[in-house]
Amino acid sequence: MYRQAHYDEDFLIDYNTGSDYLLEEENCDLPENMKRKSLKLPNLRSFDVSRHYTKLSEMNYSVDVGMYPLGSCTMKYNPKYNDYIASMETFTDxxxxxxxxxxxxxxxxxxxxxxxxxxxxxxxxxxxxxxxxxxxxxxxxxxxxxxxxxxxxxxxxxxxxxxxxxxxxxxxxxxxxxxxxxxxxxxxxxxxxxxxxxxxxxxxxxxxxxxxxxxxxxxxxxxxxxxxxxxxxxxxxxxxxxxxxxxxxxxxxxxxxxxxxxxxxxxxxxxxxxxxxxxxxxxxxxxxxxxxxxxxxxxxxxxxxxxxxxxxxxxxxxxxxxxxxxxxxxxxxxxxxxGNDLKKNTQKAVLNSNYMADQLRKYYTIPYKKLKKHEFVLSTENTGKRALDISKFILDYGIHSPTTYFPLIVKEAVMIEPTESSTKKEMDFYIDVMKKAAFMDSDAIKSYPINTSVGRIDEVKAARNLIMHW
Ligand SMILES: Cc1ncc(COP(=O)(O)O)c(C=O)c1O
CATH class of the missing domain: 3.40.640.10 (Type I PLP-dependent aspartate aminotransferase-like (Major domain))
Incomplete structure (x- = not known):
């Protein structure tokens, strides 16, 4: 059973450590009303910062946690040796x-x-x-x-x-x-x-x-x-x-x-x-x-x-x-x-996509007959459930939703791109959960996800009423 961590975590700026970052009295020519006594910066201990980000990461999902088959957005695994090379001092300095x-x-x-x-x-x-x-x-x-x-x-x-x-x-x-x-x-x-x-x-x-x-x-x-x-x-x-x-x-x-x-x-x-x-x-x-x-x-x-x-x-x-x-x-x-394996990666990405399409065809409609390449689009319409409900349901199994409602020419579209970095075991698990979703009760599915750190959100409000913090 998958269960994501949940913390009521404050923003770092709201951490109350009991002290403020006080400015020392300095001789300067600024008018009194423009001089600040405090910088309003959080005065944090290093482990406050470390715990804060560790908690946030536990509430998050990433390519380091599991498969991320966002069609069109292509989330393949990012190898750590790339990060290692990019952080070498010969480059960063x-x-x-x-x-x-x-x-x-x-x-x-x-x-x-x-x-x-x-x-x-x-x-x-x-x-x-x-x-x-x-x-x-x-x-x-x-x-x-x-x-x-x-x-x-x-x-x-x-x-x-x-x-x-x-x-x-x-x-x-x-x-x-x-x-x-x-x-x-x-x-x-x-x-x-x-x-x-x-x-x-x-x-x-x-x-x-x-x-x-x-x-x-x-x-x-x-x-x-x-x-x-x-x-x-x-x-x-x-x-x-x-x-x-x-x-x-x-x-x-x-x-x-x-x-x-x-x-x-x-x-x-x-x-x-x-x-x-x-x-x-x-x-x-x-x-x-x-x-x-x-x-x-x-x-x-x-x-x-x-x-x-x-x-x-x-x-x-x-x-x-x-x-x-x-x-x-x-x-x-x-x-x-x-090197020369770049071509093999492509072939594997195409094979993975067609494997998943072929399996999911049993439960969903896959429009357009032609062979798929690295990604495919299915429609959830035949199941009587919305693409949104299917993709929220599968979150509860610790897997990331695919891209939904794109391209616009397919109704209730779900767009899946496993990439070459997915294993057969991961894909089979995904297919299995998608099968469960297809047979879920149409009303019960609306209450999912249950075990994620954040449940259903008001998507329209989230897009239209942005409250930015930085
Ligand atoms: C077909 C297509 N074109 C363009 C873009 C834009 O690319 P980016 O996200 O790098 O800005 C995307 C992004 O997913 C895409 O799928």
């Missing part, structure tokens, strides 16, 4: 403004990572700066914008086409960069409807933004045809790299005809998810877009590695320094450690 020889090692790593990402994506140039997948999207779309601006076509090319199965950050990035978003529907197989795409593309199209496999976990075999439609029209093809875990080592966006790609390093290369930053979302482009990359890029000449600001029509900077260096280090060490 280098200041980002130390442009001298002390930086050479760090620059070499970033340069090599750029090279790896190029060959993994089949692209020609890379920036490591963006701090999340969504930030990478925004950077990529700014590059689209600059490309058409330089061709004096921006006034005309003001639309970006996006499929109805897309992640919400895609239309958000496009519209933040000043484009009008045009949605195209999926066909009966969950793929891009080519006729609808043909009808949507026009002289106003700047780019088509897609992920392949898409958010249903289905690979679109028409991708070369799609690339042809888009390029014939003079527009660009953008690859949302969130689903790279399904293709790494097998094919590349370059082969598929894409012009711009973002990576979500946390999804594919086992780094922590930044939750919008500071994660890492590098962007790779074909050579004809090289002159628009953010500065600096990391380059190399006879003198060694250097920060290259010589990018003719750069979109400018999108992050301080060179991006999230500690995350880049983890991704680099993951790539080096796995």
């Amino acid at each position: 280098v200041h980002p403004m130390d442009y001298g020889m002390n930086m050479q090692g760090s620059l070499e790593i970033m340069y090599n990572l750029q090279e790896y990402l190029k060959s993994i994506s089949g692209m020609d140039c890379v920036t490591l700066q963006p701090s999340a997948g969504a930030h990478g999207e925004f950077t990529g779309i700014l590059i689209v914008r600059k490309y058409f601006e330089m061709r004096n076509e921006l006034n005309q090319r003001n639309e970006i086409i996006i499929p109805d199965s897309a992640h919400g950050t895609n239309p958000a990035s496009a519209s933040m960069a000043g484009f009008k978003v045009i949605e195209v529907p999926s066909d009966e197989n969950g793929l891009i409807d080519l006729n609808a795409l043909d009808a949507a593309v026009s002289e106003n199209t700047a780019a088509f933004m897609i992920t392949n496999p898409n958010t249903l976990g289905i690979f679109d075999d028409n991708i070369l045809k799609i690339a042809e439609i888009i390029h014939k029209n003079g527009a660009l093809l953008y690859y949302d790299g969130a689903n790279f875990n399904a293709i790494l080592g097998i094919t590349t966006p370059g082969i598929m005809g894409f012009d711009i790609v973002h990576f979500n390093l946390h999804k594919t290369f086992a780094t922590p998810h930044g939750g919008g930053g500071p994660g890492s979302g590098p962007v790779a482009v074909k050579s004809f877009l090289k002159d628009f990359l953010p500065v600096p890029v990391i380059s190399k000449n006879e003198g060694g590695y250097f920060l290259d600001y010589n990018v003719k029509n750069t979109i400018g900077k999108v992050s301080s320094y060179y991006g999230s260096f500690a995350i880049l280090l983890r991704a680099y060490s993951y790539i080096l450690k796995n």
